[in-house]
Amino acid sequence: MGRGLRGRRTATTAALLAATMTVALTAGCTGGGGTGDDGRGTAGESTPEASPPATGPGVLAVKIDNVRTARPHTGLDAADVVYVEQVEGGLSRLMAVYATRLPESVGPVRSARESDLELLRQFDRPTLAFSGAQRKLLPLIDRAPLRAKTPGNTSEAYFRGSGRPAPYNLFLRPERILPGPPGATALTTGFRYGAAPAGGTAAAEQTVRYPAARFTFTWSEARGRWLVGMDGAPATTSDGKRMAAATVVVQYVQVRESAFRDFLGNNTPYTETVGSGKAKVLRDGRAYDADWERESPADGTAFTTGDGAPVNFAKGQVWVVYAEAP
Numbered sequence: 001m002g003r004g005l006r007g008r009r010t011a012t013t014a015a016l017l018a019a020t021m022t023v024a025l026t027a028g029c030t031g032g033g034g035t036g037d038d039g040r041g042t043a044g045e046s047t048p049e050a051s052p053p054a055t056g057p058g059v060l061a062v063k064i065d066n067v068r069t070a071r072p073h074t075g076l077d078a079a080d081v082v083y084v085e086q087v088e089g090g091l092s093r094l095m096a097v098y099a100t101r102l103p104e105s106v107g108p109v110r111s112a113r114e115s116d117l118e119l120l121r122q123f124d125r126p127t128l129a130f131s132g133a134q135r136k137l138l139p140l141i142d143r144a145p146l147r148a149k150t151p152g153n154t155s156e157a158y159f160r161g162s163g164r165p166a167p168y169n170l171f172l173r174p175e176r177i178l179p180g181p182p183g184a185t186a187l188t189t190g191f192r193y194g195a196a197p198a199g200g201t202a203a204a205e206q207t208v209r210y211p212a213a214r215f216t217f218t219w220s221e222a223r224g225r226w227l228v229g230m231d232g233a234p235a236t237t238s239d240g241k242r243m244a245a246a247t248v249v250v251q252y253v254q255v256r257e258s259a260f261r262d263f264l265g266n267n268t269p270y271t272e273t274v275g276s277g278k279a280k281v282l283r284d285g286r287a288y289d290a291d292w293e294r295e296s297p298a299d300g301t302a303f304t305t306g307d308g309a310p311v312n313f314a315k316g317q318v319w320v321v322y323a324e325a326p
Contacts, residue, residue: 057125057127057178057179057182057186058124058125058126058127058182059080059097059098059099059123059126059127059186059187060097060098060099060102060126060127060129060174060177060178061095061096061097061098061116061120061123061128062096062106062109062128062129062172062174063093063095063109063110063111063112063113063116063128063129063130063131064076064093064094064095064106064107064108064109064110065093065094065108065109065110065167066084066092066093066094066213066230067091067168069168070108070110070168071230071235072235072236072237072238073094073107073108073235073237073243074103074105074107074108074171074237074238075096075103075104075105075106075107075174075237076096076106076237076243077103077237077241078098078103078106079096079097079098080097080098080100080184080187080317080318081096081097081189081191081317081319081320082095082097082245082317082318082319083095083096083097083320083322084208084215084319084320084321084322085113085269085322086210086211086213086255086269086271086322086324087113087268087269088261088266088267088268088269089266090210090211090213091212092210092213093113095119097123097187098174098181099181099182099183099186099187100181100183100184100187102174102175102180102181103174104174104175105172105173106129106172107161107170108161108167108168108169108170108171109129109130109131109158109170109171110130110131110167110170111130111131111132111133111134112130112132112133112137112141113133113137113260113268114137114140114259114260114268114270115258115269115271115273116128116130117144117146118273118297120144120146121144121297121298122188122189122294122297122298122299122300122301123186123187124188125146125147126146126147127146127147127178128147128148128149129149129157129174129177130148130149131150131167131170132150132152134260134268136259136260137260149177151170154177156176157174157176157177158170158171158172158173159171159173188300189301190294190300190301190302191300191301191313191318192302192310192311192312192313193313193315194312195312196283196286196312196314197305197309197310197312199288199305200286200288201286201287202285202286202287203219203282203285203287204218205217205219206226206248206280206282208250213230213231214230214231214232215228215229215321216228216229216230216232217248217282217319220244223244224246225244225245225246225316226245226246226248226282226319227242227243228242228244228245244317245316245317246315246317246318247281247282247283247313247314247316247317247318247319248281248282248318248319249279249280249281249282249313249318249319249320250280250282250321250323251277251279251292251301251320251321251322252278252279252324252325252326253271253273253277253322253324253325254271254275254325255269255270255322255324256272257270258270271322273294273301274294274295274297274299275293276291276292276294277291277292277325278290278291278292278325279291279292279303281303281311281313283314284314289305289306290303290304290305290311291303291304291305292304
């Protein structure tokens with residue numbers, strides 16, 4: 001299975017070795033001598049890295065804040081995939097991945113985490129847009145096979161919006177980072193799309209709880225989508241649109257402590273996205289029990305039924321919520 005996923009890649013692992021990238025980072029919300037989300041930032045040492053794939057740019061991944069003050073979000077409805085991860089204090093943060101279209105703006109943009117680097121290895125030379133990171137994390141970002149774009153090294157791509165206090169007012173203009181959408185072939189997630197699998201059970205609603213955050217997905221027959229709710233309220237975009245997903249994946253993973261802490265001393269959780277485990281896939285008003293497997297960081301994630309048949313996703317936006325395995 002892993003070879004099959006790797007075969008879909010547009011570049012080999014051996015291609016990920018050569019160019020130089022300097023990461024100038026502004027504001028992380030972690031401590032340990034790290035930077036803060038105040039627009040100042042500190043540059044990391046550059047490290048030889050991979051050159052872009054010959055086929056064109058990879059996906060754009062944007063780290064987006066998700067505390068109540070950061071809502072409503074901008075440009076999140078244009079993402080092909082939205083990943084939800086747990087961060088310090090039991091809160092959540094989003095990573096929006098763009099391939100088929102780029103919104104005019106995205107945000108509010110916030111800081112990166114160590115887990116992001118492993119998650120993004122499934123893509124060929126992705127661009128990661130974020131506001132900053134803890135100082136001790138900088139060398140790992142420097143060595144990762146990605147293009148790091150921050151207000152420190154790409155200031156023309158960022159702006160401060162009005163009506164919100166810092167740090168919840170930092171937004172990205174994607175067209176100033178990428179010349180255009182890289183296209184669906186850049187989405188080397190391992191996801192399969194097509195007709196719904198057999199079986200499943202009728203499902204009207206699914207809730208995922210973190211210690212200090214809650215996500216609810218409610219099936220709308222009229223829209224043919226799962227309406228997104230956050231912390232008990234409908235999730236909308238800044239232009240008033242209700243956020244909705246065609247497919248929702250609740251992926252049960254190991255969440256362990258990392259070597260990093262925020263400025264309050266809270267440990268930064270590390271979400272293990274390589275390995276295998278259980279999942280629940282929601283599509284078309286039904287829930288399907290599934291197994292997931294990702295053999296290596298360079299692979300996408302395969303979702304299968306108990307008999308090994310692939311679980312196809314519905315065409316449209318996918319939300320992947322990483323929930324701690326019981």
